[in-house]
Amino acid sequence: MANIVQFENVGLRYDTGAEVLSDISFTLGTGAFYFLTGSSGAGKTSLLKLLYLAQRPSRGMIRLFGEDAVTLPRKRLPGFRRRIGVVFQDFRLVPHLSAFDNIALPLRVAGVPEAEIAEPVGEMLAWVGLQERTHARPPTLSGGEQQRVAIARAVIGRPEILVADEPTGNVDPDMAERLLHLFESLNRLGTTVVVATHDFQLISRIPRAHMMRLDKGRLLDPTGSLRHPAGPGL
Numbered sequence: 001m002a003n004i005v006q007f008e009n010v011g012l013r014y015d016t017g018a019e020v021l022s023d024i025s026f027t028l029g030t031g032a033f034y035f036l037t038g039s040s041g042a043g044k045t046s047l048l049k050l051l052y053l054a055q056r057p058s059r060g061m062i063r064l065f066g067e068d069a070v071t072l073p074r075k076r077l078p079g080f081r082r083r084i085g086v087v088f089q090d091f092r093l094v095p096h097l098s099a100f101d102n103i104a105l106p107l108r109v110a111g112v113p114e115a116e117i118a119e120p121v122g123e124m125l126a127w128v129g130l131q132e133r134t135h136a137r138p139p140t141l142s143g144g145e146q147q148r149v150a151i152a153r154a155v156i157g158r159p160e161i162l163v164a165d166e167p168t169g170n171v172d173p174d175m176a177e178r179l180l181h182l183f184e185s186l187n188r189l190g191t192t193v194v195v196a197t198h199d200f201q202l203i204s205r206i207p208r209a210h211m212m213r214l215d216k217g218r219l220l221d222p223t224g225s226l227r228h229p230a231g232p233g234l
């Protein structure tokens with residue numbers, strides 16, 4: 001299995017503060033499924049930001065899709081980012097666009113003809129159980145509904161990598177399982193999936209997933225080796 005992501009001795013500091021990530025080295029295999037865990041403040045969101053190119057590291061090497069992502073010219077960033085679907089912790093939906101139009105955004109940005117948009121967006125709305133809310137704008141949706149729109153938007157373009165930061169934090173256990181199933185389906189189609197979560201119930205649902213664990217800005221399991229059964233030792 002080729003590696004789609006490689007981090008080597010990566011460090012990150014914000015402005016002049018202390019490093020929030022140190023000596024981060026790992027590889028992600030193309031088409032594999034990863035969970036990223038760690039207590040609050042351990043650096044999960046920061047690591048994901050490096051992964052989806054919202055942040056450059058202060059030191060170290062990052063390769064994405066076989067290319068050096070640290071020295072990537074600015075004009076190539078949008079092309080790289082389109083290959084990565086992101087579910088942000090705070091959703092980041094466009095407030096004046098309907099649920100439909102938020103989900104359609106990645107397709108429109110990629111230049112998919114308008115005639116080919118309604119069907120996949122409709123299917124995705126059905127998948128996340130939001131057909132009734134097709135025309136609703138984000139401020140009128142509940143937290144869980146917004147989260148589902150954010151997930152649908154992240155996966156609709158069949159990204160090569162899907163990065164999700166606490167993607168089931170606002171939904172009930174049934175919906176969490178359904179969304180995880182969506183990630184799994186996408187993963188089975190070849191997308192490399194990275195999910196940051198505190199939810200060990202969710203983790204136990206995907207036995208073939210690899211575990212990555214952060215503690216105070218350091219990766220405890222740099223190999224991302226297959227995890228042991230769910231339990232305190234995770």
Ligand SMILES: Nc1ncnc2c1ncn2[C@@H]1O[C@H](COP(=O)(O)OP(=O)(O)OP(=O)(O)O)[C@@H](O)[C@H]1O
Nearest residue numbers: 014015017020038039040041042043044045046047
């Ligand atoms: N933009 C920023 N500027 C300065 N410090 C930041 C910034 N973002 C995060 N930090 C700091 O970096 C550290 C790691 O934060 P991060 O959000 O990556 O952790 P996390 O594991 O995702 O936490 P949580 O589970 O609470 O979301 C924290 O000490 C945080 O205060």
